[in-house]
Amino acid sequence: MRKPSGRAVALRAGVALAVFLAAGLALFMADEQNRYLWVKxxxxIAVISWMAGLLYMPRLFIYHLDHAVGSAASETFKVxxxxxxxxxxxxAMVLSWIFGLWMAIEIYGFHGGWLHMKLAAVLALxxxxxxxxxxxxxxxxDDRIGTARHWRLMNEVPTLLMIVIVILVIVKPFA
Structure with missing residues (x-):
């Protein structure tokens, strides 16, 4: 079986993203009464995808550091x-921002201490x-930065920010 080229993979991802956006737009336009629920x-969905990447990337860097520059494994990790x-x-980050800002403006009028703190945490993310x-x-x-320990610690940053964001959104402690 032939391995797909980077261009083919990017094209498939672009098509998937376009379908996601088109479906979202169609649902958004067709169901005005439930627009907020569709945007949310x-x-x-976008946040989960973004977080998955933020949590996985440091692991890839750790594994990448285990292989010599120029090795087949190193080249695979680059891809x-x-x-x-x-x-x-x-x-996913762009979509998270688009949908999140829509809700912040349309639903919350950009008001609320919890919302401003959440936005600060999302900026940090x-x-x-x-x-x-x-x-x-x-x-x-091939200019590797950080050590395995550095990337293990960096792996915790998105986790801690996610915890803060979820608490702010669910509990709204500074409403």
Whole structure:
């Protein structure tokens, strides 16, 4: 069986993303009464996808560090890291922001201490995403950054931020 090229994988991911957006838009337009519920569902789907990538990427870096520069395994990890970032993580982050900001504006009027704290935590999560994107580029150029211990600790950052975000959204302690 022939292995699909990077372009073919990106095309499939783009088609899947377009279908997701089209379906979401159709549901959004067709069901005005439940618009908030549809946006919230799409937001949760995007956040889960983004979080999966944020939690998996540091593990890939740890495994990547175990292999010599230029080895077949190292080259495979470069492809995996690049695809995870560009095909899953970044689109999921963008969709999370789009749907989240829509809810913040349309549903909450951008008011509430809990919402502002949540946005600060999501900005920190986006910064972690940016740091990992930079690391993907550096690993891709065989300029490895961090140690296995560093990436194990970095793996905890999204987890801690997710806990804060979930508590702020569910409990709304500063409403």
């Amino acid at each position: 569902a799409l937001h949760v 995996m890291e690049r695809r995870l970032m560009s095909i899953i993580m970044t689109p 986006s910064a972690a995403h940016g740091y990992m994107a930079k690391a993907v580029r550096r690993f891709g150029a």
